[in-house]
Structures are given as structure tokens and as C-alpha cells.
Amino acid sequence: MRSRRPGPAPPAADGEDPAGSPPARFVGWLGGLGAAAAGYAVFQALFGVLPDSLDGSAARYLISGVSGLGTFVAVWLAAALLRARAAAGNRGGSGPDLPGTGASGPLPQVFASAYDALVEQVCVVEDPRRGRLTGWPHSLGESTPSWPTSVGTAYGLHMMLDLGMPDGRLSTGELVDTLWRLRLPEGGWSARSQGSQARPEVTALVLGALARAGVPADRLGAEVDLCTAGFTRELDRAGWESTHVVTTVLRGLLRAAPGSPLLSLLREALADGAISDGRRDHLRCWGYRLQPPYGRPSPLHTAQAVVALDRAARVLGEDADARGERARTAREDGIRWLLACPDAPHDTCPDLENLHEEVRRPRADDPSRHEVLSVRHFTASWLVRALLTPGAVAVARAEGLEAEWRVRLDGALAAVWAGQRGGVWVWGRGGDGTELRRPMWMTYQGLSALRAHAVWMYQPRG
Numbered sequence: 001m002r003s004r005r006p007g008p009a010p011p012a013a014d015g016e017d018p019a020g021s022p023p024a025r026f027v028g029w030l031g032g033l034g035a036a037a038a039g040y041a042v043f044q045a046l047f048g049v050l051p052d053s054l055d056g057s058a059a060r061y062l063i064s065g066v067s068g069l070g071t072f073v074a075v076w077l078a079a080a081l082l083r084a085r086a087a088a089g090n091r092g093g094s095g096p097d098l099p100g101t102g103a104s105g106p107l108p109q110v111f112a113s114a115y116d117a118l119v120e121q122v123c124v125v126e127d128p129r130r131g132r133l134t135g136w137p138h139s140l141g142e143s144t145p146s147w148p149t150s151v152g153t154a155y156g157l158h159m160m161l162d163l164g165m166p167d168g169r170l171s172t173g174e175l176v177d178t179l180w181r182l183r184l185p186e187g188g189w190s191a192r193s194q195g196s197q198a199r200p201e202v203t204a205l206v207l208g209a210l211a212r213a214g215v216p217a218d219r220l221g222a223e224v225d226l227c228t229a230g231f232t233r234e235l236d237r238a239g240w241e242s243t244h245v246v247t248t249v250l251r252g253l254l255r256a257a258p259g260s261p262l263l264s265l266l267r268e269a270l271a272d273g274a275i276s277d278g279r280r281d282h283l284r285c286w287g288y289r290l291q292p293p294y295g296r297p298s299p300l301h302t303a304q305a306v307v308a309l310d311r312a313a314r315v316l317g318e319d320a321d322a323r324g325e326r327a328r329t330a331r332e333d334g335i336r337w338l339l340a341c342p343d344a345p346h347d348t349c350p351d352l353e354n355l356h357e358e359v360r361r362p363r364a365d366d367p368s369r370h371e372v373l374s375v376r377h378f379t380a381s382w383l384v385r386a387l388l389t390p391g392a393v394a395v396a397r398a399e400g401l402e403a404e405w406r407v408r409l410d411g412a413l414a415a416v417w418a419g420q421r422g423g424v425w426v427w428g429r430g431g432d433g434t435e436l437r438r439p440m441w442m443t444y445q446g447l448s449a450l451r452a453h454a455v456w457m458y459q460p461r462g
Contacts (some may be wrong), residue, residue: 107454111163113423114447118156119169123148130181134174138192140424140438150182150189150202154209155440161212162444162451176213179206187226194371197364200231201245204252211256224257231262238361241291243301244375245359246270247308258315264323267312270305271327280340284333288357299338299351300379303386306334310389335392338383339404346411347418352380354427376427380415381445387412388452409453416449423447 117140124134125147135148136156157175165172183189188198189206204227207220231239231249239245250266257263273290276282277297285302287295309331318324343349359373386392387409396405419425425446427437 107450110420110423110450111447114159114443115163115166115423117422117424118159122156122170127181132174133178133181134171135178135182136440138439140440140443148178148182149192150179150206151191152440153178153182154206155444157209157213159440159444159447162447172213176210176215179210183223187223188230191373194373195363197371198226198230199361199373200227200236200239201248201252203227204249204256206252207256208252208254217257220256224253224260228253228257228260228262236361238359240269241289242359243270243273243286243288243290243298243305244357244377246273246290247301247304250308251311254311254315263312264316267309267316267327268323270309271323271330274305274330274334277337280337280342283337283340284330285337286334297337298355299341300355300377300382302334302337303379303382306331306338306386306392307382307389309334310386310391313391331391332395335386335395336399336401338386338392339396339401339408341408346408347414349411352383352412352415354379376439376442378416378419378425378427378442378445380412380419381442381449383412384409384416384449385445385452388456413449413453416446420446 118136121136121140122134123136123146124132127133127147133148135153137146137149137152139152153175157172157179160170160172160175179189184196184198186198188203190197190199191202194202203223207223207227211217211220227249230236233240239249246266246269250263250270253260253263253266269290270286273294274284274286275294275297277285280297285297285299286305287298288301289295309327313324313328313331316324318328338351341349341351343351346352355377357375357377359375360370361373363369363371387405392405396402419442423443424438425442427439427442
């Protein structure tokens with residue numbers, strides 16, 4: 001049973017520098033004299049005060065020598081511990097130092113490396129029909145020549161906005177124009193593997209990126225209407241039953257169309273799709289489907305649902321009606337479920353395993369055949385983002401779960417950090433066993449998780 005404490009402090013960054021407390025300052029001062037000097041001082045002091053009644057000078061030398069040696073070891077270990085703790089504090093608990101990062105720590109270097117990689121690998125091509133395209137394919141470093149895609153360019157635009165566009169080597173306007181030029185003839189957007197029919201999850205992703213880049217609502221309006229009109233249970237049953245699709249559409253429309261009537265319906269479908277898990281105190285969570293068969297309880301899909309419902313709560317509210325209350329209850333149970341992970345260590349536990357799922361839909365041109373969208377999920381990044389939502393912090397604060405919150409967050413963050421190489425996240429090896437896959441969405445999710453954690457943990461000094 002978890003303990004409950006009245007009025008706990010909210011989970012926050014570590015407070016006082018461990019090297020700044022009075023005992024630590026004393027040990028640091030003593031260690032500054034040198035462990036050997038401290039040991040010798042103790043030896044001399046004891047030898048001078050031990051009584052002559054001891055059996056000869058040899059006993060006095062022995063006692064003083066052992067005490068001096070013990071002091072040497074203790075001071076040396078204490079000083080080493082303080083140095084290690086100070087170094088860990090400078091790293092912000094997010095991973096090992098990178099070569100050449102200097103006093104600023106590794107995170108700015110990761111962001112700079114990511115930006116450089118995006119600039120170096122941007123694709124600029126002249127399309128005879130659509131004009132000049134500036135963006136990215138699905139993955140960085142693809143072995144075959146590839147043109148910008150809707151998915152790759154949308155995630156690239158998100159990253160450019162996160163990184164702050166520090167110079168003029170890339171233009172937000174060119175990326176926005178490219179996304180408009182990649183729009184399908186009948187409106188909307190689709191993934192490279194989905195053909196010529198617009199799909200709601202990709203359309204919502206692009207609309208969210210465009211809205212975040214400052215495209216006005218009146219310009220987005222027609223595309224929002226097409227997206228919402230086409231995403232119904234009758235027209236896209238597979239999409240409505242997919243936790244991934246519903247959460248993706250919900251997040252995109254919350255940015256692009258916060259007044260859309262579809263938002264409340266999507267939130268209701270997500271809340272109603274939660275399932276009870278007897279292995280974790282019958283707390284509710286999510287599987288990969290929102291209708292039977294739901295599949296096994298999934299940390300990845302639970303984190304996606306928590307993020308989407310938390311954002312919806314800030315736009316739609318949760319106190320106006322019974323639907324909002326059901327959404328809040330499901331969201332808070334999902335947070336408790338994530339915090340109840342029974343496995344350890346939490347940087348390698350099964351809750352952090354990356355997943356691969358497929359969304360199968362009948363093809364518009366031949367309903368007897370299916371379109372298959374292959375979706376890979378960076379689970380650790382989703383857990384970081386879910387645990388850093390205001391709702392997750394509030395649950396941890398109110399229910400005395402700060403320790404569980406911090407341990408799970410630190411573990412997920414360590415797993416996120418471990419996945420990057422030079423600011424770019426690596427999924428693993430491709431089907432041919434030789435090519436490292438570096439999907440744009442994975443780097444975006446890794447960067448956004450690290451950025452969210454850095455913002456949350458920041459504490460101004462003084």
C-alpha cells in the first residue's frame with residue numbers, strides 16, 4: 001500500500017546543490033587539505049593524547065596509525081562522492097557528458113547537432129507539377145534518393161520550431177509552402193505508403209504543424225473541414241478503433257481547430273476505450289484498440305492517451321459535464337497505472353519497449369484489398385511526455401506518489417537519452433541488416449522529451 005502524506009511538495013528539480021550544505025562544505029574543506037594530510041593530522045593528534053598506560057609506544061603507534069589510515073580513506077571517499085554528485089548535477093541527470101560540450105552541459109550540444117543534421121540533409125527539389133519542395137523524407141540518410149514527404153516535413157517543421165531556427169539556413173516559410181504543395185489533389189495529406197487518399201492522422205499532423213508555424217485559421221479552415229468530415233465511424237472504422245489514430249487526430253486538431261465539435265467526440269471515444277488491468281490494482285489504461293479486442297494493456301498507448309486527454313482538458317475543460325468528468329477519471333487512472341510499473345530497473349523495464357503496429361484499412365479503389373500503415377513507436381519518449389503533463393504532476397502531488405513519479409521519469413529519460421547519436425535518434429537496423437534507420441518522427445519525439453524535461457527541471461539560481 002502506498003503511503004499518503006498531507007500536503008506534499010510538488011515533484012521538482014533537486015534543490016540545494018549537494019556540495020552547498022554545511023556538512024558537505026566541511027568535508028570539501030577537509031578534502032582540500034588532502035586526504036593524506038588529514039590522515040597524518042589525526043595520527044599526530046591521537047599519538048599525543050593517548051595515555052602512557054597503554055602497553056608501550058608500539059600500541060600507541062598502532063592505534064594512531066589505524067585511525068589516521070581510516071581518516072584518509074573516509075576523506076578520500078567523501079571527496080570523491082561529492083565530486084561525482086556535483087558532476088551528476090551539472091549533467092541534469094540526463095546522461096553522460098559528450099566530448100567537447102564544455103561547461104554548458106550536453107543538452108545544448110545535442111540540440112545544435114540535431115539542427116546541423118537537419119540542415120545538412122534537407123532535400124530541395126524542383127517538382128514539374130508542384131514547384132520547389134524543401135523538406136525531408138521519412139528518414140534521414142535514406143539509401144535511395146528521396147523527395148520531401150508530408151510526414152517527414154511536418155516533423156521537420158516541428159523540430160525547427162522547437163530548436164528556435166537559430167540562423168537563416170532554413171526558412172519556416174519554405175517548409176510551410178512545401179507542406180501546402182504536398183497536399184493531395186482532393187485535399188488533405190497522406191503518408192508515403194498510403195497512396196492518394198487523405199488519411200486523418202497524417203492530415204491532423206500536418207495541420208497541427210502548420211497552425212503552430214502561424215498559418216491563420218481561415219486558411220486552415222477548408223482542410224480542417226475535410227479532415228473532420230472524413231473521419232467518422234462509418235467512413236473510417238479502423239481509424240476510430242485505433243488508439244494511435246484517435247490520439248494523433250485529437251492532438252493535431254487541438255492545435256489547428258480548438259473549436260471543432262469533433263474534439264469532444266474523440267475525447268469521449270478515448271475515455272470509453274480505457275480498460276481495467278487486474279495486474280495493477282484494476283487501474284484503467286489503454287491497449288492498441290479502443291474497441292474489443294482491445295489487446296494487452298500498453299504503456300505506449302496509455303501514455304499517448306494521457307498526453308492527448310491532458311491537452312484536451314486545457315482546451316475543453318473537464319468540469320462542465322459528465323463526459324468531461326469521465327475523461328478526467330480515465331486520464332488520472334492512466335497516470336496511476338504508469339506509476340504502478342512493478343518492474344525494475346526503470347530505464348530498461350518492459351514498460352519502455354518500443355512497439356510496432358499496423359493500421360489496416362480497406363482501399364478506396366478496391367475494398368477487397370487493404371492499405372497497411374506500418375507505425376513504430378518510441379515508447380520511452382511518450383512516457384516522459386506523459387509523466388511531465390500538468391495532470392500527472394498534480395496526481396503525484398496530491399497522492400504522495402512523488403517518489404514513484406521521479407523514479408519512472410528518470411528511467412524513461414535515461415532510455416530516451418540512450419537512443420540518440422549526435423542529436424539524431426536511431427531506431428535500429430533496417431531490413432537489409434546494414435542501414436541504420438533514423439526516422440524524423442523519432443528524432444522529433446526524442447528532442448521534445450528532452451526539451452520538456454529541461455524546461456520542467458530548470459531552477460534559476462539565487
